[in-house]
Amino acid sequence: MSEEESTKENVENDNGLTDVDSIITTSGDGVSTAIAGHPTDFVVNASDCKGNVKCGLYVAFDGPEKPQIEFEHLKDGNICVTYLPSVAGEYTLTVKYNGRHVRGSPFNTVVICHGVPCVKSVSRKRNIVRKIKLTGLQVVPVNEKAELYLDISHAEMNFDGELMVDITGPMLPHYTTAENSKGIVTLAYKPTKKGEYEFTLRFHGEHVPNSPYTVIVE
Numbered sequence: 001m002s003e004e005e006s007t008k009e010n011v012e013n014d015n016g017l018t019d020v021d022s023i024i025t026t027s028g029d030g031v032s033t034a035i036a037g038h039p040t041d042f043v044v045n046a047s048d049c050k051g052n053v054k055c056g057l058y059v060a061f062d063g064p065e066k067p068q069i070e071f072e073h074l075k076d077g078n079i080c081v082t083y084l085p086s087v088a089g090e091y092t093l094t095v096k097y098n099g100r101h102v103r104g105s106p107f108n109t110v111v112i113c114h115g116v117p118c119v120k121s122v123s124r125k126r127n128i129v130r131k132i133k134l135t136g137l138q139v140v141p142v143n144e145k146a147e148l149y150l151d152i153s154h155a156e157m158n159f160d161g162e163l164m165v166d167i168t169g170p171m172l173p174h175y176t177t178a179e180n181s182k183g184i185v186t187l188a189y190k191p192t193k194k195g196e197y198e199f200t201l202r203f204h205g206e207h208v209p210n211s212p213y214t215v216i217v218e
Contacts, residue, residue, distance in 0.1 A: 023102070024044065026042050026104065026105075030109075031107040032107060032110070034109065034111045037113075040082070040084070041081060056097060056098035057081075057095075058097075059071075059081055059083075061093055070083070088111045088112055090111075091108075091109040093106060094106045094107075129155065129208060130209060132151065132208045132209060133151040134149070136148035136187075138213075142191055142194050143190070145190050148199060148213065148215075149186055149187075150201070152184075152185060152203075163177055163202070164203075165201055166200040167189075167197060168197070174190060191217045193217070195217055201213065
């Protein structure tokens with residue numbers, strides 16, 4: 001990142017901080033390496049989050065799978081992030097605080113097995129995910145329930161909670177996901193502000209076809 005880009009990021013920081021030293025940082029090896037089957041952690045140094053559970057921390061993995069993630073608010077206000085990877089390979093780890101990337105994010109995280117890099121082929125998984133069909137209205141009315149649909153019936157997989165949803169837009173609408181009929185997963189949401197929304201949907205760490213999906217709320 002250039003000096004100009006670094007300055008711009010600090011000026012736009014949602015915490016209202018402009019000094020380069022005030023960018024939220026992480027500590028611990030968990031952002032760069034982990035062992036498959038073993039809990040791994042790192043700390044987000046955000047002391048201004050003390051006593052505020054709604055501190056705006058966002059953590060997501062893009063890779064062979066979506067590891068289980070847990071958060072612990074420490075007494076000093078920092079946040080311990082623990083995740084459990086089960087598939088070895090290379091991941092992209094995104095860590096945002098109040099909508100802004102922390103220093104170094106996105107991270108290149110390598111999950112190994114038994115101390116030796118064990119990069120497994122994910123081509124089959126990607127081919128399976130490509131069979132998913134994403135549909136839904138791309139223009140919806142404000143303050144009314146809307147739905148997106150993922151047809152996984154031809155993808156030879158079950159809906160097991162491995163759907164990762166990231167929504168950007170004027171506001172973050174409340175949403176739910178459920179397999180309402182065999183092979184059809186419904187993402188229901190209710191936007192309360194007009195504007196353009198972008199739905200990024202990943203299944204088992206892989207983008208589904210047509211993701212990101214744009215919806216206009218009128």
